[in-house]
Amino acid sequence: MRIDFAVIGGSFAGLSAALQLARARRDVLVVDAGLRRNRFVDEAGGTSHGFLTQDDRAPAAIAAEGRQQLLRYPGVRWREGLAEDARVTPDGRFEFRVGDLVVSAGRLILATGVRDELPPVPGLAERWGRSVFHCPYCHGFEMNAGRIGIIAASPMAQHHGIMLPDWGTTTLFLGGVYTPSEEERAALAQRGTVIETTPVERIDGIADVVLRDGRVLTMDGLFTQPRTHMSSPIAQQLGCAMEDGPMGPFIRVHAFQETSVPNVFACGDAARAAGSVTLAAGDGALAGFGAHRSTMV
Known part of the structure; x- marks a missing residue:
């Protein structure tokens, strides 16, 4: 043709x-x-x-x-x-x-x-497009100002950590992917983002983050950086x-x-x-x- x-x-x-x-x-x-x-x-x-x-x-x-x-x-x-x-x-x-x-x-x-290549966290890929997202402007409003978790996949998680508090109460799960500098930690704290350093074991339920120490933190939605x-x-x-x-x-x-x-x-x-x-x-x-x-x- x-x-x-x-x-x-x-x-x-x-x-x-x-x-x-x-x-x-x-x-x-x-x-x-x-x-x-x-x-x-x-x-x-x-x-x-x-x-x-x-x-x-x-x-x-x-x-x-x-x-x-x-x-x-x-x-x-x-x-x-x-x-x-x-x-x-x-x-x-x-x-x-x-x-x-x-x-x-x-x-x-x-x-x-x-x-998109997602981080290898068990349960994350199955919830992609359902309760796991990458764009706050596309899906942040639907969190209804609730509990938002960030599954770090790269240093870009810092960017999510600064942005997402406008859409809800935000927790950044570092998972050993990167270590924020003191300046970055201060910026996150100023925005109200909580940093969780315990590794993530898996994702259950709609957006339940199961940590390696056995704790389960229930979120209304998750964001990550594919x-x-x-x-x-x-x-x-x-x-x-x-x-x-x-x-x-x-x-x-x-x-x-x-x-x-x-x-x-x-x-x-x-x-x-x-x-x-x-x-x-x-x-x-x-x-x-x-x-x-x-x-x-």
Whole structure:
């Protein structure tokens, strides 16, 4: 298949990017493997928060409506599957494979997202998206000003420890992951965050933190700092420059979300140190604008 624009990733960023191109009356192919990062929220029966006009709505419902609206445009094609084996061809186009289909695109938008690696605390992964989260702005309000626990996975736990007291009574479980400096301890104390140094044995119930000494501290919800990894190797295959963020690597982008590889654009969580549904949709729109404008120069 030969096409002007291809968007790899059909979640919030990819949908937003493709929508701009469709409205510019350009042909666009969206390839989606169906692995949205926030799918665990859907599995838990939860909802998305902080997205204007879509607050407290299931992420799957938002994405499904976005796809339905996008497919009303005649220039849009949708292909389910995993994009693989990307390369730059001698004529400057971009080629990749989806199953037995080989796609040649003049412009490429990577909205491939990331996957989360959680700390190896028994019981934590099973509650991911249910009572264990990573973004206070996305889930802090739902703690109802209650008891919030932070399971340290990296020094970024300090950042959570400073922020989360705005959403509830906060306890930071260090778990031997890192040792706060005296200055950091003072900052945490000023915010009212309690530091617990006893290692965490496991998580029980909804958000019960079982400590190695046998104590059980019941929380209303937990936050942790996952390590993020690229969900797809395509950016590396094409030679896109990467940045090292506090949570993991992400694709370096410039104005209008263009990567270091000309005519390749990136958006969403794969191109941010940290993101959200709202930011993904905004970045997707910029990537769509950028990809379209790049055909005029």
